Amino acid sequence: MQRIRKRKGWTFDQMAERTGVSKGMLYRIEKGETHPTITTVWRIATGLNMSFSSLIKQEVEVVTVAEQKKTPDLEEDNGRCRLYLIFPFDPETHFEVYTMILRPGANYDSLPHPEGVREYITVKAGEFEITIHDKTYTLDEKKSIQFSGNVPHQYENRSNIETVLQVIMYYADEG
Template sequence: MDEINESKQIVLQIGGALKKYRKEKNITLDDLSELTGVSKLTLGNIERGETNPTLGMIWKISKGISLPLLALFQSEQPVHVYRAGEGLRFSNDEKNWIIEPIFKSNDIEMCRAYLQPNSSYLPEGHHVNTTETATVMTGSIEIQVDGEVYTLKQYDTISFRADSPHSYTNHTNSQTVLHISLKYGF
């Protein structure tokens, strides 16, 4: 599947999952807008596959409806292979932070994350009582949690409450690759 068709398929999958959630909960677009802080017009466009939501918007929707982020990308396939650099990828507006979903269960999800050289990423606030665990696979990174700075090198791991303010900074001239797990507390 070429990149354009794959991107459109992802947009349709997000829209379908969001519409399914809304119908299962018997809520209107107005209700969903109130829960998420995203306009009714934008949510309708997402449901119809007419817009490609940003990573920040997907986080906002996920948080607003207390649903793990990757639940919006669920597939019914019994076996999944997630190859690095292939398949589903999301980036922030600056394109310096890229994530690739790897795994999702009811309350845990895992992704591969790439932080570009000499850049920082400040995530959207995560769901309450969510624990984030990050392992550096290549490179090194500086992670700030609640104002405290932690420097991690290859294979180092950090775990922290993801609903507290945190950021990732790559001070090197090489891309840093991380495996990140989120354990939701709901």
């Protein structure tokens, strides 16, 4: 994040104004003194008009075999919503891939993403409800959904078992 902020020539005040995240929080994130929530990372990414994973990515090899980490990259809703980055944003393909695990009772409200972002979600295990605008869809292991991510949307696991989602985020324009 520091590299991005400096490349743009922004101060913490300018970054805070653009992202809606306090300059104190931005400073602590840059220094590695805190772990931001999923919502905070989305706010920063949206404010910078960047992909979500470009803020948490690691270097990519020509061939990458990904194994889910034991510790999530980000958490929300008191740990009931956990996100594991699988493949970070790739400027050639314009997408990123991650696994989202929703424990029973998980509820995650996603901020609208920039124009041109599409979400592709496949349920790998369990079931969950996703509300896009005012319409709710119930999805299980036999269903997938895709939608424009520039609208408010909410993920909720009302079941008593863990739900595992494979999420692909497509960014029409990175920058």
